[in-house]
Amino acid sequence: MERKERDRLSVEWVKLELLRTAYATRGGLLARMDARVVIGWYLIFAVVPWLTHNITVLAGLFLLCSVAVVLSRVGPLILGLFVIGFVLESGYVLVASVFFGGDLATVLAMTELTLKLGTVSLASMAAFVSLDPEKLSDALLSLHAPAMVSFGVSYGYRMLPILMEEFHTVVDGHRLRSAPLPSAGLLGWRVAARTASTVVAAFYPLMLNTAKRTRTTVEALETRGFTYATEHSDGRRIRLAYLRVGARDVALLAGTVLLVGTVFAVGARFPLHAVLPG
Incomplete structure (x- = not known):
């Protein structure tokens, strides 16, 4: 238990x-x-x-x-x-x-x-x-929010698991390269200090790796005509056809x-x- x-x-x-x-x-x-x-x-x-x-x-x-x-x-x-x-x-x-x-x-x-x-x-x-991200993005688009706002909401949600995955990867790399602590210290202060320093050190690699993935994702979306589909009337009509009150x-x-x-x-x-x- x-x-x-x-x-x-x-x-x-x-x-x-x-x-x-x-x-x-x-x-x-x-x-x-x-x-x-x-x-x-x-x-x-x-x-x-x-x-x-x-x-x-x-x-x-x-x-x-x-x-x-x-x-x-x-x-x-x-x-x-x-x-x-x-x-x-x-x-x-x-x-x-x-x-x-x-x-x-x-x-x-x-x-x-x-x-x-x-x-x-x-x-x-x-x-x-x-x-979910898709429903929220489509609802904003249906309410005539700017297409980029709708895209930003949807893309921001989809970046959440990528950010978490990159964070785990970077932190695990730091832990593998670091020597184990001789002791936890009083009330575990050494563990807290090591964790805080690792999180700070992971910030820049996290942003760099995420930026690389972001560029790849945006280019893939553009090659599929994502922006055109959200701005063109026919594309919007097809995308929002499932919304029913x-x-x-x-x-x-x-x-x-x-x-x-x-x-x-x-x-x-x-x-x-x-x-x-x-």
């Missing part, structure tokens, strides 16, 4: 989790929707929290996005990083209020900002974990608007300041 837990926290596990997140391999509710609808759903939760100061409403929006994260099957790595950041942010609110002369109004103001940022972060995780997509947006409206109605009926002392 101990070895299994150690393997789950290895660099290889982190790499696989990032790839699963980037390529939307977990499925989930939003992964079955039209990519343009998912972007619209995300924009609702990215904009609406900034239109209110009612903490009850913000808590309701936060709860809705939390349910969406569960239904979207966000991986443990991304979710764990969010939870750690959210807990630290909440602790910072309390520390700032207690030790810097704040009062209840300060706590509420900090809580409001934390809930807004948390809601947008949860919506981002639920939406973009559900979109169905009944479930409309139901998703309608249900989201209905739930958001319900949250605002409840927040107006039971504002937080009405139940707080004073």
Whole structure:
């Protein structure tokens, strides 16, 4: 069991989790929707929290996005990083209020900002974990984003595994050429220092090898007419022909608007300041 837990926290596990997140391999509710609808759903939760100061409403929006994260099957790595950041942010609110002369109004103001940022972060995780590079690129192209923006998004996602592979290759080369440490040192400081120096030394070879692969990939795409196909009307029509907004997509947006409206109605009926002392 101990070895299994150690393997789950290895660099290889982190790499696989990032790839699963980037390529939307977990499925989930939003992964079955039209990519343009998912972007619209995300924009609702990215904009609406900034239109209110009612903490009850913000808590309701936060709860809705939390349910969406569960239904979207966000991986443990991304979710764990969010939870750690959210807990630290909440602790910072309390520390700032207690030790810097704040009062209840300060706590509420900090809580409001934390809930807004948390809601947008949860919506981002639920939406973009559900979109693979191809779907996201095609959705942006369908929404008349510049062709180079669409290409950049798609290409950036595809460079992620190449970057990871090159990083492993360079780091493994440094480890093979380095003498083993005589001891780990107090609290493993020698291991930490060796790791940090190896990562810094791997930066330039990583960029050089990636640039070589980038040039090869771009030239291969251009010889196949990628740029012409994204800019020509016939090419765009063929590429985007599979995008369809169905009944479930409309139901998703309608249900989201209905739930958001319900949250605002409840927040107006039971504002937080009405139940707080004073």
